[in-house]
Amino acid sequence: MERTFISDLSKHVGESVIVMGFVSVRRDQGKMVFFDIRDFSGTVQAVVLTKSPALPAAKEVTVESAVKFGGMVNKRPDKNVVAGKQNGNIELSVDSLEIIGKSQTLPFELSAELNLDTHLDNLPLTLRSERSRDIFTLQASILDAYRTSLKQQNFTEFIAPSLVGGDAEGGAAAFKVEYFYDQSAFLATSPQFYKQIMVGPFERAFTIAKIFRAEKSATTRHLSEATCMDFEMGFIDSELEPMRVLEQAIRDTVSAVADKHADMFERFKTTIPLIPDSIPVLTLAEAHATLGVESEPDMAPEHERMICEWAKKEKSSDLVFITRFPTKKRAFYTYEDPSETPFSRGFDLLFRGLEINSGAQRMHDYDALVARMIERGLDPAKFSFYLQAFKYGMPPHGGSSTGLERMTARMLELPNVKEATSFPRDMTRIDSRLSEDPSFES
Ligand code: ATP
Numbered sequence: 001m002e003r004t005f006i007s008d009l010s011k012h013v014g015e016s017v018i019v020m021g022f023v024s025v026r027r028d029q030g031k032m033v034f035f036d037i038r039d040f041s042g043t044v045q046a047v048v049l050t051k052s053p054a055l056p057a058a059k060e061v062t063v064e065s066a067v068k069f070g071g072m073v074n075k076r077p078d079k080n081v082v083a084g085k086q087n088g089n090i091e092l093s094v095d096s097l098e099i100i101g102k103s104q105t106l107p108f109e110l111s112a113e114l115n116l117d118t119h120l121d122n123l124p125l126t127l128r129s130e131r132s133r134d135i136f137t138l139q140a141s142i143l144d145a146y147r148t149s150l151k152q153q154n155f156t157e158f159i160a161p162s163l164v165g166g167d168a169e170g171g172a173a174a175f176k177v178e179y180f181y182d183q184s185a186f187l188a189t190s191p192q193f194y195k196q197i198m199v200g201p202f203e204r205a206f207t208i209a210k211i212f213r214a215e216k217s218a219t220t221r222h223l224s225e226a227t228c229m230d231f232e233m234g235f236i237d238s239e240l241e242p243m244r245v246l247e248q249a250i251r252d253t254v255s256a257v258a259d260k261h262a263d264m265f266e267r268f269k270t271t272i273p274l275i276p277d278s279i280p281v282l283t284l285a286e287a288h289a290t291l292g293v294e295s296e297p298d299m300a301p302e303h304e305r306m307i308c309e310w311a312k313k314e315k316s317s318d319l320v321f322i323t324r325f326p327t328k329k330r331a332f333y334t335y336e337d338p339s340e341t342p343f344s345r346g347f348d349l350l351f352r353g354l355e356i357n358s359g360a361q362r363m364h365d366y367d368a369l370v371a372r373m374i375e376r377g378l379d380p381a382k383f384s385f386y387l388q389a390f391k392y393g394m395p396p397h398g399g400s401s402t403g404l405e406r407m408t409a410r411m412l413e414l415p416n417v418k419e420a421t422s423f424p425r426d427m428t429r430i431d432s433r434l435s436e437d438p439s440f441e442s
């Protein structure tokens with residue numbers, strides 16, 4: 001007999017079926033045994049009655065074991081119906097039972113609240129919890145919606161390399177790779193150069209890329225390996241066009257996850273993010289003035305939090321753009337219009353207290369870009385590959401980069417970005433905790 005997926009069981013009332021899945025719960029009640037079985041499509045209650053030939057085997061089933069249950073799909077008696085719950089009006093009456101992969105006794109209940117290190121130390125198990133499955137189901141929907149939105153906005157997806165010859169940002173700490181004859185390579189800190197190059201062939205290009213940052217700090221918002229959703233577009237007048245594309249992508253993403261996952265926002269005791277008709281935009285100076293704090297060349301994390309509280313209260317928005325950062329605080333390729341000196345055309349997007357995106361109009365003139373490199377103490381000869389894009393004609397262009405893990409974390413108001421990363425890497429962890437290795441020094 002073929003396997004029936006759990007979400008299809010209600011179409012098979014009165015029929016015999018085979019269900020395969022994991023045991024979420026086992027409850028022994030008198031001589032009967034109840035199970036909650038889950039597969040990718042949902043959960044169903046299974047009952048092994050006193051007279052079932054499967055009863056002896058049922059007593060051997062441990063939580064999280066992979067099982068194959070055969071039985072009849074029955075309507076539940078009215079008094080046992082759980083309204084509003086998937087399969088709340090049916091149950092599987094089990095007459096055959098096979099343990100396909102037996103689970104050892106769990107070190108803790110999957111529904112238990114764990115400290116983050118215990119959760120991360122046990123990911124092959126803890127990723128099975130409802131909380132983790134929610135987080136990464138939502139993340140998959142974010143990826144899907146972002147892609148769909150950019151495609152609808154006429155962008156072409158490309159794959160950016162992770163091994164690069166130099167450090168794109170010229171600032172962010174890069175991991176060195178010793179392999180290539182005659183020169184060191186690095187793990188990419190950003191797909192920046194490659195998406196700009198792709199403006200040549202496609203005009204509008206996007207990529208979902210791994211970035212690697214060897215920052216020697218441990219925070220709740222930094223990973224050593226992160227995922228960014230980047231785009232770049234040509235023929236723009238200013239940074240306002242990439243801001244609009246980003247705003248549309250964020251709006252589409254929020255609306256897709258709100259449609260699909262309203263129940264998750266409830267489970268995480270948060271709400272669907274608020275986005276008004278247009279996301280508020282403040283210059284850096286306006287942001288500081290609004291907060292009544294002294295003007296600074298950048299946003300301190302505490303001020304990011306405060307300005308988001310202001311945007312929520314005053315503008316009913318969970319998102320706020322900050323623009324007009326001093327050019328010297330931004331990456332070397334950031335465009336500065338002569339009429340706006342010393343401010344750049346860069347922007348940040350803050351979401352519920354945290355920067356989730358940075359973007360800008362970029363420099364497009366070959367000579368000006370070379371001059372800027374020299375001004376910043378960079379050797380243009382080392383950038384000759386990238387510079388070809390500008391040598392052969394580049395329009396004014398710009399784009400932005402959204403951190404997937406930060407966006408996921410803020411969406412569900414998770415306090416640490418690591419919980420929104422399926423297999424996080426940081427200074428102290430590559431799956432296992434490195435502090436357990438006595439040779440590690442931080
Ligand atoms: P921050 O100032 O918060 O350290 P950043 O300005 O260095 O971030 P960008 O270079 O602007 O980061 O990268 C674009 C986006 O990629 C960020 O807004 C963030 O969402 C994400 N991102 C960057 N670095 C990391 C990291 N180490 N861990 C997680 N996400 C990151």
Ligand code: MG
Pocket residue numbers: 348355357358
């Ligand atoms: Mg940034």
